[in-house]
Amino acid sequence: MTSHPHDALFRAVFSEPENASGELQAVLPPSLAARFDWSTLRHEPGSFVDEAFVGRHTDLLFSVSLRHNRAERAFAYVLMEHQSEPDRFMVLRVLGYQVRIWEQFLKDHPDAKRLPAILPIVVHHGERGWHEAVRFSEILAIEPDDYAELSEFVPSFRFMLDDLIQVSDEELRDRATATAYARLALFFLKQTRRGDALVQGLHVFSALLRELWRTPRGEAALATLLRYYVTVKEGTTEPLRQAVVAAIGPKVEGVLMTIAENWVAQGLLKGKAETLLEVLEARGLRVTSEQRARILACTDPTQLSRWAKTVVTATSADALFAP
Missing domain, CATH: 1.10.8 (Helicase, Ruva Protein; domain 3)
Known part of the structure; x- marks a missing residue:
């Protein structure tokens, strides 16, 4: 099974805790994010997505310690939605994935007395935005008047949604908790499929491109972003090359030539x-x-x-x- 380009970019960037940490802190409510010691964030192995949905969903699992009790760790489960049209029953699939995570946890910790909390997060980069349920109660065939009586007997949770199409480029750029690489990756995921939107909006991220370029792995990171663009976008890449050179300067020309070769x-x-x-x-x-x-x-x-x-x-x- 070959890797989907969206999957490849998402995993290349966000499987690294330093990049995932900022995205998680940006999506979680501030009061909740403050409860965790983000220096303890760890990427956990494994995928819990049904094989039939691999081409549409990508998942990453992390564990992180609570500040007041470092012995207690919670899971942050990040699911990225590839397809343009949101999955109507995504909240049901998220519940199934959570159950699999808990089952795996019990296999790994047979003496455990309690299950860790799981914070489900869905990142959507479809072109039309998210317009489906985020709460489990929204997909139940229960009238509001009856729900109060039945709520104790049915699952009740919601996932946190990062709907990239609803986030302006400026807001993505200003996510101060996230690394330059993470913010640029989200921008590429959001805009690459939308005609010339990425090239036209890249000037907003000029400072971040320069910041990424100056990092020890900046050249490789830039190559990953550009490779994703070339794989997904049809047509000439010359406008993107010009935009990258305008942002970083002539010194990047040699690297771009090597990448192209x-x-x-x-x-x-x-x-x-x-x-x-x-x-x-x-x-x-x-x-x-x-x-x-x-x-x-x-x-x-x-x-x-x-x-x-x-x-x-x-x-x-x-x-x-x-x-």
Whole structure:
């Protein structure tokens, strides 16, 4: 299974606690955010999204200690919505994911007497904004007059929503708790699919681009953002190149050229890998998801050429990987 470009960017940026911390603090109510020691934020392994929704949702799980009791840790569960149209029953899916997190927690801590709190957060970057339920009570077929009597017997929670389309570029830029990389990533997620909106609004983030460029990993971070743009956006990338140079200065030109050359090389390798898979399919040779992932992830042109020769006479996909 290949990684969706939105998924790849989101994970590349927000799986790092320093970037996730600011986003979480910006989304949570200030009084609630103040209860946690954000220096203890830790990215937890695993994904809890149904396989059928992997192309539409991406999730990250974090744990963080409470200030008044560092031994107690809560979970922050961040789910990003990829699709343009919001998921009508997202709040039900969030409940299911929370149950899976608790079940995994009990497997890892069989002697636990209580379950940790889970703070569910949904980041949506669809073009039309979020217009579905955020509270579980909103999807129940219960009239308001009856809910008071029934509320003790049904789940009752809401998720916190970060609907990027409803946040102005200036507000994203001014999220003081978030790193420059995190704020720029949210801006790219919000605007890349919206025509020329990203290039036209990039001047708002000029100072953040320069701040990112000066960080130890600034060059790699900038490459990640630009790679996402090229993958998602159709058409010429020249306007974006000009905007980045205008923001950072001529010194970035050399890096942009290197990035562009790498994109071309990666595109050629990806084309060879996809052709190899097409040949396997045409010959009726079954390919497992692991084998598909290995072929698509290959960056060695010699290995791809060797596989291309082998596939002509191979009797199974396994033959490609034989010693």
